[in-house]
Amino acid sequence: MPEFNAPLRDLHFVLHEVFQAPSLWARLPVLAEAVDAETASAILEEAAKVTGQLIAPLNRTGDEEGARWQDGQVTTPSGFREAYATYINGGWVGLSGNPQYGGMGMPKMLAVQFEEMLYAANSSFALYSALSAGACLAIDAHASEELKSTFLPPMYAGRWAGSMCLTEAHAGTDLGLIRTRAEPQADGSYRISGSKIFITGGEQDLTENIIHLVLAKLPDAPSGPKGISLFLVPKKLVNADGSLGASNAVSCGSIEHKMGIKASSTCVMNFDGASGYLVGEANRGLAAMFTMMNYERLSIGLQGIGCAEASYQNAVSYARERLQSRAPGGPQEPDKSADPIIVHPDVRRMLLSMKAMTEGGRAFASYVGQQLDLSKFAEDAEEKRNAEALVALLTPVAKAFFTDTGLDSCVHGQQVFGGHGYIREWGQEQLVRDVRIAQIYEGTNGIQALDLLGRKVLGNGGTTLRLFTGEIRAFAAPAETPYRNDLLAATERLEAVSDWLMDQAKDNPTEVGAASVEYLHLLGYVAYAYMWARMAAVAQAKAEADDFYTAKLATAAFYFSRLLPRTLGLEACIRAGSAPLFGLSAEQF
Structure with a gap:
């Protein structure tokens, strides 16, 4: 059975050496009281133990057994309940939660690194707490004080879980079409009626209560997205003293039988006049839900990085041991019958591609986490405003680029194993299946690309993009900056393509959809x-210290020479325009 060991050395490098996170936290008063370098390191060390020793061993068995549904009840695979009980005792669900209601108040930079470990160890297990953490974020940001004080403490403690109920059978991306209704009651509550599909963790046996955040429409709501409200609907009603009361009119009609993440229950949820409570303002539920959705989009991006890291670890271990043929330049281990496959150029191409993209993604995830921390805790108004803008720009990139390239890396890892990569016992085919969903849920990657180009770049005339590229240019200003010319050339390419698209879209709106996916990838490669x-x-200044830094420099050289040039092809695809997409009539497909 494959093992997972958290890449602690690289996590510490990114957090402490590249971004010098403790220095940032020290100047943000709220975080200065909560965390320092020693605390952060201790949390990461403990997280590595929890994910590697407690959760990872359940990954394959969970996949084999899967979540099971019977008579409206869901049973998680063997070992999940016991592991979850240990997991919540460590306070992991509330790691970055509001301390006022029992959260630990840790910075997002730290939380993203923990979540990467969690997804790498066991994506199905990770999803149960990821949805809870996101639901807590939305409740904390938008709910009344009464709802927050009632529901957040047990949710942060992990005794109650959260779910996100958006999708309906006829309404996926177009949420304006939802039919779930909310009828006002005399006591200020609402009766929620409708059905939702694809609800992660909508029913499970890990927690004593599940708090559903449900999108629904009031009787007098305007049509379309502007008529959506958000409601908190508990599985079990809560008494005035916080104890659990009777079951609410909420039921799980079935669970889906899926390609991957089989230990995560994906539910059809039925609300039959269930009691619910308005979160935020009436008819502004979509804005409130986006607080949770944006959290989940970054989280699901981390699923891409985590699965890629797990696949890389497995592939490297196998490539060092599997003996096949001799190296092109002659025997490397003449005392053996053949050389290990890690000597072969194509195997190295795959492994280095995985390593460069995973480590680049890890750094970028921490960068986005840094911007989230600044947007929440910075005291300088301009710094806060700029961070909020960067979060809006980069969240779709993080979700889509992490998961697109994460699947690529998992396929590379499977390929390194050859035929054994297709066999279940090695774990590589499960990673391919598990990571595949990450490109689909929380907004498909095509939708993320449309959001990025249409709203976040063209929608404000490229202002936020220039904020990001301006930061890159400022970093690259010193002549001694590593890979300065390559970095500036790629940045100029991104800016030039953005300006070209802005001009093209004025006369032809199809250009945005035609270019959006390639554009997101172009921005992703430049960000990496x-x-x-x-x-x-950082590594250049410490190259003589140990092999970690020389390996980092060699991987950087591979990225700039073999991966960044992909931006040339992406630019060519974008500039080809939308016309080639419309050369066929619908009947000719």
């Missing part, structure tokens, strides 16, 4: 180049 230049700058 920025991360790799920053990592190389």
Whole structure:
């Protein structure tokens, strides 16, 4: 059975050396009281034990057994309940939660690193607490004080879980079409009626209560997205003293039988006049739910990185041991019958691609986490405003680029194993199946790309993009900056393509949809180049310290020479325009 060991050395490198996170926390008063370098390191060390020793061993058995539904009840695989009880005793669900209601108040930079470990160890297990953490974020940001004080403490403690109920059978991306209704009651509550599908953790046996955040429409709501409200609907009603009361009119009609993440229950949830409570303002539920959705989009991006890391670890271990043929330049281990496959150029290409993209993604995830911390805790108004803008710009990139390239890495890892990669016992085929959903849920990657280009770039005339590229240019200003010319050339390419699209879209709106996916990838590769230049700058100064830094420099060289040039092809695809997509009539497909 494959093992998972958290990449602690690299996590510490990114957090402490590249971004110098403790220095940032020290100047943000709220975080200065909560965390320092020693605390952060201790949390990461403990997280590595929890994910590697408690949760990872359940990954394959959970996949084999799967979640099971019978008579409206869901049973998680063997070992999940016991592991979850240990997990919540460590306070992990509330790691970055509001301390006022029992959360630990840790920075997002730290939380993203923990979540990567969790997804790498066991994506199905990770999803149960990820949805809870996101639901807590939405409740904390938008609910009344009464709802927050009632529901957040047991949710942060992990005794109650959260779910996100958006999708209906006829309404996926177009939420304006939802039919779930909310009828006002005399006591200020609402009766919620409708059915939702694809609800992660909508029913499970891990917690004593489940708090559903449900999108529904009031009787007098305007049509479309502007008529959506958000409601908190508990599985079990809660008494005035906080104890659990009778079951609410909420039931799980079935669970889906899926390609992957089989230990995560994906539910059809039925609300039959269930009691619910308005969260935020009436008819502004979509804005409130986006607080949770944006959290989940970054979280699901981390699923891509985590699965890629697990696949990489397995592939490297196998490539060092599997003997096949001799190296092109002659025997490397003449005392053996053949050389290990890690000597072969194509195997190295795959492994280095995985390593460069996973480590680049890890750094970029921490960067986005840094912006989230600044947007929440910065005291300087301009710094806070700029961070909020960068979060809006980069969240769709993080979700889609992490997961698109995460699948690529998992396929590379499977390929390194050859035929054994297709066999269940090695674990590589499960990672391919598990990570595949990450490109689909929480907004498909095509939708993320449309959001990025249409709203976040063209929607404000490229202002936020220039904020990001301006930061890159400022970093690359010194002549001694590693890979300075390559980084600036890629940045200029991104800016030039953005300006070209802005001009093209004025006369032809189809250009946005035609270019959006390639554009997101272009921005992703440039962002990773920025991360790799920053990592190389640190490693260059410490190259004589140990092999970690020389390996980092060699991987940076691979990224700039073999991966960043992909931006040339992406630019060519974008500039080809939308016309080639409309050369066929619908009947000719």
